[in-house]
Amino acid sequence: MTEDELRDLPLRERKKARTRQALIDTALELFTERGFDGVTLDELCDAVEISKRTFFRTFTSKEDVAGAPTHDLWIAFLDDIESRDPSGAAILPFLCDALLSVIDRMPAEGWTRRVLLNLRLADKTPSLDAHCRYLCDLITRTALDILSRRFDVPPERDDPRLRLALDMAVAAFHHALEGWAADPAEPTRASLTARIRDTFAAVPGALTLPLTPR
Amino acid sequence: MTEDELRDLPLRERKKARTRQALIDTALELFTERGFDGVTLDELCDAVEISKRTFFRTFTSKEDVAGAPTHDLWIAFLDDIESRDPSGAAILPFLCDALLSVIDRMPAEGWTRRVLLNLRLADKTPSLDAHCRYLCDLITRTALDILSRRFDVPPERDDPRLRLALDMAVAAFHHALEGWAADPAEPTRASLTARIRDTFAAVPGALTLPLTPR
DNA sequence: CACTATAACGCCACTCAGTGGCATAAACCT
């Protein structure tokens, strides 16, 4: 949510959105500095001048606020595939394009840093990692609904292909994100999209990878 | 852990294993009956006549005890791929065989029921679902280590194929488990292995699934 | 510009998961 989009919302909504963003930013900074478990919710709420009760009206858990950046990305992804033109392509390029396009449209200001902190925190905080994976699975299910509504594919109980293709895309995306977040060179939006392209390209070859003993 | 394997352990280990099993069985029954959140740890510990402190020496969290059946399955899987003969096959059939073989060697008595209850609980308990996914990811990483040690494949940072193949296998396995656990007909070990074979067979076709608008 | 309706917020008390510390008891070893 950029400042521009914000202006044409009612005052009440505007304040809510600002509080939400302040919580995300402050949480990411504090967690990164002192560790996820090293910061209590009370401290976070103090820093944002918010009551703990209000925190739980905005986020469902402590993990939820730290996972918000990637979650927002997934939400935008769902919105994209709701209307994207398949133009005769197979499912995997379709999903890859959707991801690339969504990343391209994310807010310019500070987006990269937020996702990066989110990923690095998740990498060393089991409960956060678990939460992100759970959210991601919810998204996958919703995406499955959207795609099977829009396109002419057999239902999941008869044919697991759509489901499997989605899971592959998610796996490829995760692998790209992981390598990107661990990159010692400053990760940029461009380096992320490059990694995504590469990983998706590697998918078909993965099926036939031969196993020769060392 | 069967009663047979149990006998040649020292008394101390035997007791620990029995307590652990009692905790799993009682937890699954209680959670199924009154819901995961409807049972407190104190109640569970009372039922097994164990102090809460001892519970946390056996399991890392409330979720952990309910996820133990599938976790045990994954541990056995790791053990299997440590020594399984690839016999020239590609990675996917190799992993499929490993899973089938592991399922075949699980304890006869009550194993199906435990896994079933675990899966059905995870299906309607977000925190449990999240925990299982996290554990599963830990396993995937370990499997990656084992395979890249045993076989002659490029390291992950240069080539994501091994990693992607593992993720696909996990996705296929999950899909099989999900359909199996939701089966209105009594799920058996045979019906599970059949589903696994079918889902793995569908993987190559998933890559090229065409998207034609309805 | 009031005036009412409607959300959001703050505060307080409470439940329950999870942890640290230490005393006790059980199993192991010789």
Add this chain to the structure above:
DNA sequence: AGGTTTATGCCACTGAGTGGCGTTATAGTG
């Protein structure tokens, strides 16, 4: 049997998350 090691029980404590309710701020209306 006697001393050592290792598991257990108990108690007090922290911190996440929830329910209830009074208060404040925004929205909608004459």
